[in-house]
Amino acid sequence: xxxxxxxxxxxxxxxxxxxxxxxxxxxxxxxxxxxxxxxxxxxxxxxxxxxxxxxxxxxxxxxxxxxxxxxxxxxxxxxxxxxxxxxxxxxxxxxxxxxxxxxxxxxxxxxxxxxxxxxxxxxxxxxxxxxxxxxxxxxxxxxxxxxxxxxxxxxxxxxxxxxxxxxxxxxxxxxxxxxxxxxxxxxxxxxxxxxxxxxxxxxxxxxxxxxxxxxxxxxxxxxxxxxxxxxxxxxxxxxxxxxxxxxxxxxxxxxxxxxxxxxxxxxxxxxxxxxxxxxxxxxxxxxxxxxxxxxxxxxxxxxxxxxxxxxxxxxxxxxxxxxxxxxxxxxxxxxxxxxxxxxxxxxxxxxxxxxxxxxxxxxxxxxxxxxxxxxxxxxxxxxxxxxxxxxxxxxxxxxxxxxxxxxxxxxxxxxxxxxxxxxxxxxxxxxxxxxxxxxxxxxxxxxxxxxxxxxxxxxxxxxxxxxxxxxxxxxxxxxxxxxxxxxxxxxxxx
Amino acid sequence: xxxxxxxxxxxxxxxxxxxxxxxxxxxxxxxxxxxxxxxxxxxxxxxxxxxxxxxxxxxxxxxxxxxxxxxxxxxxxxxxxxxxxxxxxxxxxxxxxxxxxxxxxxxxxxxxxxxxxxxxxxxxxxxxxxxxxxxxxxxxxxxxxxxxxxxxxxxxxxxxxxxxxxxxxxxxxxxxxxxxxxxxxxxxxxxxxxxxxxxxxxxxxxxxxxxxxxxxxxxxxxxxxxxxxxxxxxxxxxxxxxxxxxxxxxxxxxxxxxxxxxxxxxxxxxxxxxxxxxxxxxxxxxxxxxxxxxxxxxxxxxxxxxxxxxxxxxxxxxxxxxxxxxx
Numbered sequence: 001x002x003x004x005x006x007x008x009x010x011x012x013x014x015x016x017x018x019x020x021x022x023x024x025x026x027x028x029x030x031x032x033x034x035x036x037x038x039x040x041x042x043x044x045x046x047x048x049x050x051x052x053x054x055x056x057x058x059x060x061x062x063x064x065x066x067x068x069x070x071x072x073x074x075x076x077x078x079x080x081x082x083x084x085x086x087x088x089x090x091x092x093x094x095x096x097x098x099x100x101x102x103x104x105x106x107x108x109x110x111x112x113x114x115x116x117x118x119x120x121x122x123x124x125x126x127x128x129x130x131x132x133x134x135x136x137x138x139x140x141x142x143x144x145x146x147x148x149x150x151x152x153x154x155x156x157x158x159x160x161x162x163x164x165x166x167x168x169x170x171x172x173x174x175x176x177x178x179x180x181x182x183x184x185x186x187x188x189x190x191x192x193x194x195x196x197x198x199x200x201x202x203x204x205x206x207x208x209x210x211x212x213x214x215x216x217x218x219x220x221x222x223x224x225x226x227x228x229x230x231x232x233x234x235x236x237x238x239x240x241x242x243x244x245x246x247x248x249x250x251x252x253x254x255x256x257x258x259x260x261x262x263x264x265x266x267x268x269x270x271x272x273x274x275x276x277x278x279x280x281x282x283x284x285x286x287x288x289x290x291x292x293x294x295x296x297x298x299x300x301x302x303x304x305x306x307x308x309x310x311x312x313x314x315x316x317x318x319x320x321x322x323x324x325x326x327x328x329x330x331x332x333x334x335x336x337x338x339x340x341x342x343x344x345x346x347x348x349x350x351x352x353x354x355x356x357x358x359x360x361x362x363x364x365x366x367x368x369x370x371x372x373x374x375x376x377x378x379x380x381x382x383x384x385x386x387x388x389x390x391x392x393x394x395x396x397x398x399x400x401x402x403x404x405x406x407x408x409x410x411x412x413x414x415x416x417x418x419x420x421x422x423x424x425x426x427x428x429x430x431x432x433x434x435x436x437x438x439x440x441x442x443x444x445x446x447x448x449x450x451x452x453x454x455x456x457x458x459x460x461x462x463x464x465x466x467x468x469x470x471x472x473x474x475x476x477x478x479x480x481x482x483x484x485x486x487x488x489x490x491x492x493x494x
Numbered sequence: 495x496x497x498x499x500x501x502x503x504x505x506x507x508x509x510x511x512x513x514x515x516x517x518x519x520x521x522x523x524x525x526x527x528x529x530x531x532x533x534x535x536x537x538x539x540x541x542x543x544x545x546x547x548x549x550x551x552x553x554x555x556x557x558x559x560x561x562x563x564x565x566x567x568x569x570x571x572x573x574x575x576x577x578x579x580x581x582x583x584x585x586x587x588x589x590x591x592x593x594x595x596x597x598x599x600x601x602x603x604x605x606x607x608x609x610x611x612x613x614x615x616x617x618x619x620x621x622x623x624x625x626x627x628x629x630x631x632x633x634x635x636x637x638x639x640x641x642x643x644x645x646x647x648x649x650x651x652x653x654x655x656x657x658x659x660x661x662x663x664x665x666x667x668x669x670x671x672x673x674x675x676x677x678x679x680x681x682x683x684x685x686x687x688x689x690x691x692x693x694x695x696x697x698x699x700x701x702x703x704x705x706x707x708x709x710x711x712x713x714x715x716x717x718x719x720x721x722x723x724x725x726x727x728x729x730x731x732x733x734x735x736x737x738x739x740x741x742x743x744x745x746x747x748x749x750x751x752x753x754x755x756x757x758x759x760x761x762x763x764x765x766x767x768x769x770x771x772x773x774x775x776x777x778x779x780x781x782x783x784x785x786x787x788x789x790x791x792x793x794x795x796x797x798x799x800x801x802x803x804x805x806x807x808x809x810x811x812x813x814x815x816x817x818x819x820x821x
Contacts, residue, residue, distance in 0.1 A: 298699060322701035330699055339693045339700075341760045346685055353682045354701035361682040404700060 004053035006039055013039040015210045016053070021155060021186040026177055028189045028197045028218075030230055031207035037190055038393070040207070041157055044188075045077045046070035057154070076148030077157040084144055086133030091115035093132050094147050118146040122176050138169035145176065156180065157188045162196055166283040166449070174200045192422065193450075194223055206230055227424060243478070244435065244457055250274050251310070253443045254412050256295070258304035265290040266468045268304065270460065272412070277434065277444040279458030281451065281483050287467035288447045289331050292416045295445065296328040297321040308412075322355050327410030329401050331417040331447070333394070337401045340390030344382050345371035347389045347400050351408040374403035379429060395422035402430070406437075413437065414445045419453060431457060451480040463487055501754030501806040502766035508752075508802045509773050512780065520783055532656045536779060538664075544775035545667035546571070546722035546739070548768060551746040551753075552674045553604070553715025555767045558750050560711050561691045561759030562611055562618035567746055569629020570603050570719035571739025575727030576636040582646045589648040597720045603629070604716015608709035626743070633735035643732040653728035663725045670718060675764050677714070684762075687711060691759025748795075749774055752802045773798065 006014040014036045021027050031037050042048045044055065046064030055062050057073060064070035067077070084093045091108070094115035099106040115128040124142045132140055141161055148156055158177070162170045177187055177200060191197050197204070201218045206229045214229050252271035260266035265287035272278045280288045293299045295306070297315035306313055308324060315321050321328065330336040339347055348371045349362055356362065362370070371385040378399045382392055389400055398418060405413060415434070419427040434444060434457055448454050454461055461478050463471040463486040471486040516523040516536075526535035550567045557564045574596040581592045603625060610621035644650075655662045678684030686707045689697040698704045722742065727733050751757060752773055753766025777798050781791050804810045 296699075318699050319701045319703055328699060330696075335693070336695045336699055339689045339696050341692045342685075342688055346689070350685070350689060350697070350700045350702065353685065354703070356682070358682045358686055358703075358707075361680065361685075408701075 001040070001044065002054050002056075004040065004043055004055075005051045006036075006043060006048060007051055012210050014043070014050075017207065017210070017212045018215075019044075019205055019212075020215075021188055023154070023186050024181055024184045025202040026181055026187045026189055026200055027203045027205065028191070028201040029205050029207065030197065030226065035207040035230075036210040037207060038159070039210075041077065041159055041188070041190070044070070044155075045075055045157060071148075071151050071153075074152060074154035075157065076151055076153035076155070077159065078141065078144045078148055078161055079159050084132055084140060084147075086131070086140075088132060089129050090119070090126055090132050090135070090143055091128035093143055094118065094128070094150070096147075098151075114150070115143075115146070118150050119143065122146055123172070136169075138165045138173075141165070141173070142176075149180070153185065155186045155188065159190045160192070161189075162191050162193060170196060192424065192427075194226070194424075197226075198223070230424060243455065244277060244438070244459060246459070248275060250276075252307075253309060254295075254445075255307040255310075256304065257307075259294065259301050259306055260303045260468075261290075261294055261299055261301050262303075264299055264467070265294060265464070266303070268294070268462070268469055270462050270469075270472060272443040272445065272460070274411070274441040274443055275438050276460065277438060277446050277458045279454040279461040279478075280445065280447045280464060281454050281461050282464035282487060286464040286487075288464055289416055290467065291462075291464065292328060292330075292414045292445065292447060295321075296326055296414055298328075319354065322351060322408065325409065325411040327351070327405035327408055327413040329398075329405055329413075329415050329418050331420065333397055333401055338389045338397050341388050343386045344375065344380065344389055344392070344400055345385040348374055348385075348403045348407055351404050355408055370407050371403075374407060378403055378433065395426035398422055398430075399426070402433070410442065412443045412445070414447075416447045417449065418446075419448060419450070427453075451483055454478075454483065455480050500763075502763050502769060504805040505753050505766055505769045505773065505802055508798070508805065509769055509776065512773065512776050512798075516776075516780055520780065523780075523783065528659070531659060532661075533659045536783060538661065540772065540775050540779050541664045541667075542661040543779065544771045545663035546725050547742065547745045547749055547774060548667045548771040549670050549718045549722040549725070550715070550742055551718075551749040551767045551771050552670055552764065553711070553718035554743075554746040555750050555753075555755055555762050555764055556674070556678070556687055556711040557618070557715050558747070558755055558757060559687045559691045559759055559762035560708050561694070562708065562711070563622065563747065563757070564604075564607060564712060564715045564719075565619065565622040565743050566603065566607060566625035566629055567715065567719045567722075567743035568739040568741060569626050569633065570600050570716055571723035571726055571742055572633035572733075572735050573603065573629055573636070574600050574720035574723030575733040575738045576633045576642070576735055578649060578724055578727055579642040579644055579733030580636055582644050582649045583642060592649065593652075593724060596724055597717055600716045600718075600720020600723070601713055602716070604713040604719075605709060607716065608712030611712065612705040612708035630735060633733075633738075637733055637735045639735070641732050641734045645731065649728055650731050651728075653725045666721060666725065670721065671764065671768060674714065674718075678762075678764060683707070683710065688760055688762065692761075745771075745774055748799050752799050754806065770802075773802065 001019040004014050004017045017036065017040060019040060029037050029040065039048065043050045046066050046069045062073055064073055064075065091112045095111045100110040101107060112128040119126065119142060122142050122145065124139060126135060126139055132143060161173060165173065181187060189201060198218065203215065203217050204221065204226060206214045208230065250273040252273045255271040256268045259268040268291055270278050280291055282288055294301050297317045297320050300316065306315065345367050349367045353362055368385060375382065375385060380396050380399045382396060389397055402418065418430050437444060446457055455478055458478060461473045461483060462469050463473065463483055465487055473482055523536045526533050526537060554564055577599050578592050578596045581587050581595065607622050607625060610616045611618050653663050657665045686702050689702055690704050690707050694704055723739060726738050749770035750767050753763060753770030755762040755766060774795060777795055778791055781794055
């Protein structure tokens, strides 16, 4: 790709970017939110036509006009959110749109066989006739990859494939990627996890604000160099191992004792005081999100106690939780967070308005004031407050949802993976924000897959395994090693 | 990249075009005269006859914005008309009571729809189909299968009378528009409706009372339909369980969609709905005044709505425009 330029109303998303992907390499595309990674991928895969610039494949100029076109040319993409149909079976998804036919009918036996065979090559063993939605995201992703490979891909684009995988699943994905590399495939990889990028890449291309800022081999490049290029400023690596400031003595605000729900999660046991942050750590599927939903009333607890300011409560619904001054930024911002076609302003005031009730509408002026205040405070990149949220980048959407809950003036804030799928710079901003909120006396429940993040931000960490709490680490005992040992089950159970 | 025009703008342009056609080919279409302190003319007829559709379409706009649909509008029209006609022929109840009871029945039916959809989680199309089918039956039971006619001047004046020179239905429809617009924009109900229609799960987690919001939308639709029913029954001085308000739900849906509110829910526009209702009625009136056989009305209406929807469709415009520039 040479001199790719792409302009959207109000922004130049890509400004003369060059990008070269060789056969048999894993090439990571790096950059903050809004750096132009997604746009570059969409130009490559035919979703957007470039305003100028050329694309060559094996020396021949190509001009993919649609995603379908790109697939025909041998460029397949697996997106961050799996774009398959959960209600259909694994095999149906695998052959969707190019079903094998026999005597004019779809040959399901052949489809099942081919799906099983292709998945077998990735060492995924599932029943091809089971419905896709019944499998973990990791398996769904493998199905998406198998589907892409089955379409004679020369280039495989993996856009944030690891954001919902746990460590073991990531390792398996990497093995698959390395095997495909050995077969001569060019792989374009996008991930926000630096560890992963270093573990698997051969080369990096770094974008910032729509411009190419560097291309380099992975070997010989340090983390610091890479992050500095991405952020355009020097970051000292010491901040990576910091711990939160200790909170002053205060009576616990929220206390859970053996809280649980049949079939969901059990034995939640922790307390959090104003100015404190408690973390939930555990592998994917260990019950972290379920715990958050339980505390927020999205599901009702059927055992154990929950106390607020020393008084027993039962959270009946999200609306009830809102009135108790709880806030909840859900993990899956696309399906449970943003209201995509409403404006940034309306998304920000939604929870506050819901708490006030439909009759006491916030005046447009108040709404604008609130929206502008949070756009400035959180650095939300949007031309104005009236832009539909769905058009913003992932990190900015996340900030809008954060703003929604901060605007509702919560006392207890539940953040479920607030840093998932967003860039390093935004992550740092969100962590800074959490520290500010603690100082203002908020109690925070923080859920994250990144152990360092948990260690950096939490005074106390609940460790979950197989949908129950298996440990509680406090104070000096909070460190990544201890959390890992507890998750693995070999460590000391508190 | 040019910004796409709002769908309502296309609808408005289509309506202007329609008026332009009349200006050119229908002499006297725009003439308005005053007789007995009351306005007469084709334009007044358009407003007058579009009011039942508009009243139903206002509530329908809210329902569609929640990602729902209400197919029972026509049946509610029949029931509310039957209730009013029955009360006026059988009893001595004063007019305000009769009107209140009819509207109350509409409210109850709307709440019933809302209950099925929001609490029991039945698909809106199926839930309201129940009342669409059974509602006609209920109206027939009320009227004993007969067409009830009445001469009561009070009930007849609901559609026949006038206020400030305008036919009563026009005034009622304007008030209805005012009330729904106030509900939608002066309270937070409108924003909540849009959030529920756009992403119900997110709205629920943000604390929006999604059930109540849906219940409210269907209730408004029920009330609007009942008022439409009173007007229809008053026009004809009769309650006809089989034909009153027949297909009115479809006209209401057409008005909403032509006006620029998408069936996929979310953003809605009441102004668009008004324009949509006016397009439908202007067409009908045009056809009648041009002496085109009545059988053609439905076909022409369908074609007009199709044209409006195609104008609003981005892919359609793109294909047509690129063809033209290529040629």
